[in-house]
Amino acid sequence: MSANAQTAILFVCLGNICRSPLAEGVFRAVAVERGHGARFLIDSAGTGGWHAGEPPDPRSIAVAARHGIDISKQRARKVTAADYARFGILVGMDASTVSILTARAPSGAGARLAHFLECAGLGRRDVPDPYYGGPEGFEAVYRMIRDASEALLARLCARDASAPSGQASSTT
Numbered sequence: 001m002s003a004n005a006q007t008a009i010l011f012v013c014l015g016n017i018c019r020s021p022l023a024e025g026v027f028r029a030v031a032v033e034r035g036h037g038a039r040f041l042i043d044s045a046g047t048g049g050w051h052a053g054e055p056p057d058p059r060s061i062a063v064a065a066r067h068g069i070d071i072s073k074q075r076a077r078k079v080t081a082a083d084y085a086r087f088g089i090l091v092g093m094d095a096s097t098v099s100i101l102t103a104r105a106p107s108g109a110g111a112r113l114a115h116f117l118e119c120a121g122l123g124r125r126d127v128p129d130p131y132y133g134g135p136e137g138f139e140a141v142y143r144m145i146r147d148a149s150e151a152l153l154a155r156l157c158a159r160d161a162s163a164p165s166g167q168a169s170s171t172t
């Protein structure tokens with residue numbers, strides 16, 4: 001990323017109502033807190049479209065609100081072929097999501113496909129699906145997403161700082 005360019009990141013899970021809306025809200029909040037809000041275009045989507053048009057799960061809205069982040073205005077949507085061109089990085093919450101994104105990638109798609117915790121340097125651990133569990137699962141997912149967002153932001157900013165000025169850097 002050159003000094004003025006934006007990095008476009010799409011966070012992806014299965015339903016786009018529990019994990020990826022939290023990742024969208026938390027990563028955006030962390031970027032703003034660290035003074036890098038303008039450097040990122042951030043969105044989220046699901047590999048499935050069952051919840052398209054719906055707000056995030058009330059338990060995700062609640063855990064985000066407890067940490068001072070409002071994700072209530074988000075609406076779920078399904079990943080589209082255009083997302084592979086619009087976003088530089090599609091970040092899957094778990095290995096299954098990354099496999100689905102890989103299988104559906106249009107030929108010649110430019111986007112990098114990444115596993116969230118792995119690309120944050122936290123090991124290839126999945127962000128578990130909290131949908132069928134209790135509220136404590138949402139707090140644990142929030143914590144993982146917070147840690148991964150801080151680590152990923154630091155990595156992306158370090159990469160940008162070391163890139164030659166005026167020249168786009170690789171996302172690999």
Ligand code: 4NP
Nearest residue numbers: 013014015016017018019131
């Ligand atoms: P998410 O969680 O992928 O983190 O949004 C889920 C939400 C809904 C369903 C599964 C997972 N569902 O089966 O409807």
